[in-house]
Amino acid sequence: MSTIAHHTISLDGFIAGPDDSIDWAFAFGEPTSLAEETMRRIGAIVAGRRWYELAKERWDGVDGIYGGEWDGQVFVLTHRSAEDDDSRISFVSGGIKQAVGAAQESAGDKDVGIFGGSLTRQCLDAGLLDEIVLHLAPVLLGSGVRLFGGEGAEQVELDRIAVGEADQLTDFRFRVRR
Amino acid sequence: MPVFVLTHHAREPLEMKGGTTFNFVTDGIEAALARAKEAAGDADVSLAGGAKVVQQYLAAGLLDELDLSVVPVLLGDGERLFENLGAEPPELTLVDVVDGPGVTHLRYRAAN
Numbered sequence: 001m002s003t004i005a006h007h008t009i010s011l012d013g014f015i016a017g018p019d020d021s022i023d024w025a026f027a028f029g030e031p032t033s034l035a036e037e038t039m040r041r042i043g044a045i046v047a048g049r050r051w052y053e054l055a056k057e058r059w060d061g062v063d064g065i066y067g068g069e070w071d072g073q074v075f076v077l078t079h080r081s082a083e084d085d086d087s088r089i090s091f092v093s094g095g096i097k098q099a100v101g102a103a104q105e106s107a108g109d110k111d112v113g114i115f116g117g118s119l120t121r122q123c124l125d126a127g128l129l130d131e132i133v134l135h136l137a138p139v140l141l142g143s144g145v146r147l148f149g150g151e152g153a154e155q156v157e158l159d160r161i162a163v164g165e166a167d168q169l170t171d172f173r174f175r176v177r178r
Numbered sequence: 179m180p181v182f183v184l185t186h187h188a189r190e191p192l193e194m195k196g197g198t199t200f201n202f203v204t205d206g207i208e209a210a211l212a213r214a215k216e217a218a219g220d221a222d223v224s225l226a227g228g229a230k231v232v233q234q235y236l237a238a239g240l241l242d243e244l245d246l247s248v249v250p251v252l253l254g255d256g257e258r259l260f261e262n263l264g265a266e267p268p269e270l271t272l273v274d275v276v277d278g279p280g281v282t283h284l285r286y287r288a289a290n
Contacts, residue, residue: 011246011260011270012258012259012260012261012263013258013260124252136248138270138272139269140236140260140267140268142263142264148252148254149252149253149254149255152254153252153254153255154254155251155252155253156254157250158250158251158252159250160250163277163282165272165275168271169272170275170282170284172248172282174250
């Protein structure tokens with residue numbers, strides 16, 4: 001059972017553009033076989049509060065995940081208490097380790113998906129990330145939400161275990177060396 | 179091979195034993211490119227960098243192609259290639275992916 005950060009990323013390193021836009025990500029081809037395979041592997045998702053607010057407002061909540069193809073529990077890491085009528089949403093306030101642990105339990109034999117730049121970095125820092133799956137889009141966004149780097153980020157070695165080309169997207173699957 | 183070096187300090191060309199000549203250009207990126215194109219004739223001009231120079235050419239719409247090698251490491255900190263690209267960065271088209279041992283070579287064409 002692995003934890004996987006799964007994102008479409010611009011060539012200049014953003015997973016969301018200015019104003020949190022993600023429309024650009026769909027302009028370069030259909031979801032690839034690696035995207036579908038990764039979706040099928042994921043049994044539960046850990047996301048951040050920012051993702052949650054945006055998903056409720058713009059992306060149809062849990063029903064919008066992977067275009068409605070995905071089914072499972074979403075664990076939202078947040079410091080502020082919250083409630084949601086959707087039973088597929090759980091709020092976790094005890095930190096990244098607890099959130100990943102709860103998601104692993106829910107995922108059973110399947111893997112855990114990590115959504116968002118901040119959560120991906122927190123997982124990397126805590127040694128909780130096993131894989132990074134990226135769909136690299138040929139676009140320069142200039143600004144937005146970065147997946148990697150930031151204050152005090154450590155060097156992390158990866159092994160590229162798969163690469164593929166699908167239309168204008170380049171698929172990468174990396175394993176995190178620990 | 180002639181090399182054109184962008185600098186603020188004018189100096190005489192420097193001829194190396196191996197055949198490389200360093201020409202120092204003080205009147206900007208367009209002038210340097212014009213001189214390099216003239217020297218290249220029918221061949222292409224390679225933009226060697228660093229990052230700030232690539233950014234200036236990208237922002238000015240003077241770059242036709244990007245050849246990148248993706249290495250599987252997260253450095254965390256350092257010099258980013260794609261920054262300060264202006265309001266309208268060029269549109270890119272992926273034209274080639276070469277799967278090397280560990281390294282992935284990507285080629286993009288820029289529409290300026």
